[in-house]
Amino acid sequence: MTKTLNLKTEIIAVGSELLSPGFRETNSLFISGRLEDLGIVISFKTIVGDDVADLRAALGAALKRSGLIVVTGGLGPTEDDRTREVTAGVLRRKLVFSPAIEARIRDRFRKRGLRLPASNKKQSFVIAGAEVLENDHGTAPGLWVSRASRRIVLLPGPPHELEPMFDNSVLPRLREISPGFTLRRTLKITGLSESLMEDRIKGVYSGVPPNGRIITLASPGELQIIISITGRDDRESSEAALTGLEKRLRDRLGERVFSTDGESLEEVVGRLLSLRGRTVACAESCSGGLLGHRLTGIPGSSRYFLESLVTYSDAAKTRLLGVAGSLIAAHGAVSAPVAEAMARGVMEGSGADYGLAVTGIAGPGGATETKPVGLVYTAVAWRGGASVERSVFLGMRSFVKFQSSQKALDQLRLRLIAEEFEK
Numbered sequence: 271m272t273k274t275l276n277l278k279t280e281i282i283a284v285g286s287e288l289l290s291p292g293f294r295e296t297n298s299l300f301i302s303g304r305l306e307d308l309g310i311v312i313s314f315k316t317i318v319g320d321d322v323a324d325l326r327a328a329l330g331a332a333l334k335r336s337g338l339i340v341v342t343g344g345l346g347p348t349e350d351d352r353t354r355e356v357t358a359g360v361l362r363r364k365l366v367f368s369p370a371i372e373a374r375i376r377d378r379f380r381k382r383g384l385r386l387p388a389s390n391k392k393q394s395f396v397i398a399g400a401e402v403l404e405n406d407h408g409t410a411p412g413l414w415v416s417r418a419s420r421r422i423v424l425l426p427g428p429p430h431e432l433e434p435m436f437d438n439s440v441l442p443r444l445r446e447i448s449p450g451f452t453l454r455r456t457l458k459i460t461g462l463s464e465s466l467m468e469d470r471i472k473g474v475y476s477g478v479p480p481n482g483r484i485i486t487l488a489s490p491g492e493l494q495i496i497i498s499i500t501g502r503d504d505r506e507s508s509e510a511a512l513t514g515l516e517k518r519l520r521d522r523l524g525e526r527v528f529s530t531d532g533e534s535l536e537e538v539v540g541r542l543l544s545l546r547g548r549t550v551a552c553a554e555s556c557s558g559g560l561l562g563h564r565l566t567g568i569p570g571s572s573r574y575f576l577e578s579l580v581t582y583s584d585a586a587k588t589r590l591l592g593v594a595g596s597l598i599a600a601h602g603a604v605s606a607p608v609a610e611a612m613a614r615g616v617m618e619g620s621g622a623d624y625g626l627a628v629t630g631i632a633g634p635g636g637a638t639e640t641k642p643v644g645l646v647y648t649a650v651a652w653r654g655g656a657s658v659e660r661s662v663f664l665g666m667r668s669f670v671k672f673q674s675s676q677k678a679l680d681q682l683r684l685r686l687i688a689e690e691f692e693k
């Protein structure tokens with residue numbers, strides 16, 4: 271029988287610098303990823319400055335509610351590094367001098383031709399009863415403290431010290447007390463707003479097993495649904511539960527789901543073009559080259575990507591794509607007929623199998639009474655036809671540009687899928 275721990279888990283990151291604007295606290299991201307792989311879900315994360323009373327309060331709260339507490343930072347030699355002392359105090363344990371640790375630190379300095387500075391001496395003290403976690407990349411050892419069903423782990427702050435220590439010393443200990451796992455899949459979705467997606471999938475939530483989770487993330491032009499199942503010895507049934515969950519979401523979202531294995535939209539489009547031996551060329555106005563940039567960001571894109579022309583001015587649309595000046599005069603550059611003519615023009619001019627075009631108003635200026643900021647026409651042309659879509663995207667200029675490229679890529683993806691069914 272495996273010993274079971276109270277696995278309510280939290281992370282406390284210590285250091286005043288972590289609270290300053292612009293500093294990215296990354297240790298907790300690393301740790302939560304590793305813990306999730308073991309099926310351990312984080313309940314709380316705290317960032318606390320180098321203030322003894324605040325640290326004491328954070329630790330006290332954590333001890334009341336959590337069984338696994340991972341503390342990072344504040345094990346160094348300086349005056350403000352107080353994690354070891356404060357934790358000992360909160361646990362009502364003594365700090366005990368360890369000659370072995372001191373000898374190891376002294377040796378580290380000696381190898382560099384240096385004497386042991388007096389300030390490093392405090393790193394040789396350990397909390398009574400704690401196990402010492404070796405630090406191969408720095409001076410501060412980590413500590414693993416057991417108190418009844420609780421485990422408190424103290425780790426150094428610098429990521430290059432913490433990460434190997436976590437993998438070498440903490441993970442094996444955690445595997446012993448929690449031999450679990452998390453299975454995850456990410457569904458990526460485009461062409462739906464977050465609320466429309468929620469309406470479609472809300473019936474799925476009630477069927478999520480107690481060891482399962484659905485998390486949704488939204489960004490302009492793309493939604494993600496992360497589904498996960500945590501388990502212990504039941505990998506096969508967990509796989510089946512995850513697949514069941516994925517199927518129920520897919521049934522409700524249909525072709526709006528463009529990937530389940532992390533692929534970006536441009537990767538999916540590139541893969542479909544490659545598989546079918548087809549090529550694409552783009553004509554871009556408001557996306558300003560973003561379509562071409564995204565498509566050429568994928569290794570091997572030279573197999574299917576021929577060119578992207580950034581035809582921002584009316585004159586460029588006429589000169590480079592052959593869009594009739596009279597068509598632009600009649601409908602305006604931001605219009606369905608011009609989008610279609612751009613897509614056809616670049617397809618003909620390049621000899622590609624598909625032409626993809628974007629024309630719109632990225633803002634913040636440029637709106638007219640009938641054409642608001644964010645109005646975008648996207649078109650895909652193929653040998654024998656074309657389709658045009660009208661969208662109004664919200665948000666700042668960069669969002670409108672991204673969503674325009676996303677919409678155009680999705681239109682091509684859907685065309686490629688439809689052609690499979692037409693065969």
Ligand code: ATP
Pocket residue numbers: 283284285287288294295296297298342343344345346347348351408409410425426427428429
């Ligand atoms: P030492 O002082 O011996 O290097 P320490 O355990 O006292 O070790 P800190 O002084 O708390 O570590 O942090 C040292 C540096 O490590 C920080 O200045 C920061 O650059 C980085 N660091 C600390 N904690 C984090 C964190 N949670 N996320 C990202 N970086 C961190």
